[in-house]
Amino acid sequence: MSIYIILDVVILCLFLIIGVPVPLCFAAAVLFLYMTGDFSSSGFLVSAGYSQMSSIILLAIPLYIIAGNIMSQGGIATRLIALAEVTVGRFTGGLGIVVIFSTAIFGAISGMASSAVAAIGSIMIPRMVERGYDKGYAASLVSCSAVLALLIPPSASMILYGWISGTSIIASFLAPIIPAILLISLFIFWNYILTRKMDIQSNHYENQSLSAWGSEVKVKTKKAALGLFMPLIILGCIYGGITTPTEAAAIAVLYAIPLSIYIYKEMNYKQLYNVLWESGKITGILLVLVFFASMLSRMFTMENVPQILLESFTTISENKIIILLLVNVFLLMVGMFMDDISGILLATPMLMPVMHGLDVDSIQFAAIIATNLGMGLITPPTAPILYLGGHIGKTNLKSMLTPTFFLLFGAYLPVVLFTTFVPEASLFLPELILGN
Structure with missing residues (x-):
């Protein structure tokens, strides 16, 4: 591999570490x-970046960002959290289960793990601390749950993966669902284990009779019913073959705006303008990122980096299991230094030739890359999502480390390995629903 390629990767990682x-x-x-390279003209590189950036598929991402922000500001998320809290409030560590589900759902709708941490963490971390949960644990649970946004459809990460790899977007949505269900189940298990010795105050749901509790569930369900339709509309339209993911995102935005302004009346036009403005800024940053990442990917391809990477792996070992483990380590490192969007833009074109060489289906690779990058986002010492959770929860990383390691090694790592070495985990649903 050219020394300039190595220096280029070092520059990229160094700038990411220092916060550029x-x-x-x-x-x-x-x-x-x-x-430093042998590129005679920049015209074709600019053209490559622009052609990727102008894809209609990418329009889905800002639309899901807008929908997620409206959910947060317009009272939709608050009502869904209230419903989740009353539903599982009778169980030990019930508030932790609420965090797991609400953060995962909000992250999926907004398409970004960081949005889920900011929106749900600001609501739930203070509430958990008030009830007696350890602050470090609360911040850790929110952060670890937020990376489920990569796995639960409609996921912005999987839209990007499908667009880059040429894989069906719907198949890319379906591939990580079973790993996500396993991960949620393990999070709930560890939530029960880790909260048993905490001095958690009981809530009134635990002391209610079943009839009184059932009545309150009905009331909260009625209040949240219109909000519950939002994810159902999105997924129903996509998997029912009624709309494309981009069209479903547009329908979600059109549904959320009147719901927040005229029915829930928790958003006015000025707040809507602010939501659109903030979403526009995020979209602008994303498009600039896509532009330069596409150019860098093209340059790496011209320098035969994917082939060199494959040769490097096979030099170490020709055993498929060993190579897949090396791929996992590579993706974990990428996730530790980059956000999920950047990681997918960079890693997908580099590793697709490796996957083809190993006869790994591109649909399975969707689940592999999502689980690995998600794990990287919460793996110290970099752990960008973990630091964000600590900032939102007003706590330090040290207090978050113990619960994070339990969730990493007791939940995430087993799911990553299961997804990597059991193809049926990611291929079952696409084959069942799409007949792939």
Whole structure:
């Protein structure tokens, strides 16, 4: 591998570590490689970046971001959390289960794990601390649950993966669902184990009679019913073959706006403008990132980086299991240094030739890359989502480490290995629903 390629990767990682905005990190890597490499013209690189950026598929991502922000600001998320809390409030550690489900669902709708941490964490962490949960545990649980956004459809990460790899978007949505269910189940198990010795105050749901509790569930369900239709509309339209993921995202936005303004009346036009403005800024940053990441990917391909990577893996071992483990380690490292969007933009074109060489289906690789990058986002010492959770929860990383390691090694790692070495975990639903 050229020394310039290695230096380019070092520059990219170094800029990410010191906190340079991610699009500028990729821009710097593109500029360095262009100046040191043998590229006769920049025109084709700019064209490559623009053609990728102009894809209609990418329109789904800002629409899901808008829908998620409206959910947060318009009272939809609050009502869904209230319903989840009353439903599982009678169980030990019930508030932790609420966090797991609400963070996962909100992260999936908004398409971004960071949005889920900010929106759900700001509501649930203070509530958990007030009830007697350890603050470090509360922040850790929110952060670890937020990365389920990569696995639960409609996932912005899987939209990008399908677009880059040429895999069906719907198949990419379906592939990580079983791993996500396993991960949620393990999170609930560890929540029960880790909260048993905490001095958690009982809530009034635990002391209610079944009839009184049932009545309250009905009341909360009625209040949240219209909000519950939002994910049902999105998934129903996509899997029913009625709309594309992009069209379903547009329907979700059109549904959420009147619901928040005219029915729930928790959002006005000024707040809607602010939501659209903030979503527009996020979209602008994302498009700049896609532009430079696409250019860098094209340059890496021209420099035969994917083939060199495959040769490097096979030099270490020709055993498929060993190579897959090396791929997992590579993806984990990528996830530790980058957010999920950046990681998928960079890793997918680099590793697809490796997967083809191992006869790994691109649909299975969707689940492999999602679970690994998600694990990287919460793996110290970098752990970008973990740091964000600590900031939202006003606690330090040290207090979050113990519960995080339980969730990492007791939940995430087993699911990553299961997804990697049991193809049926990611291929069953696409084959069942799509007949792939």
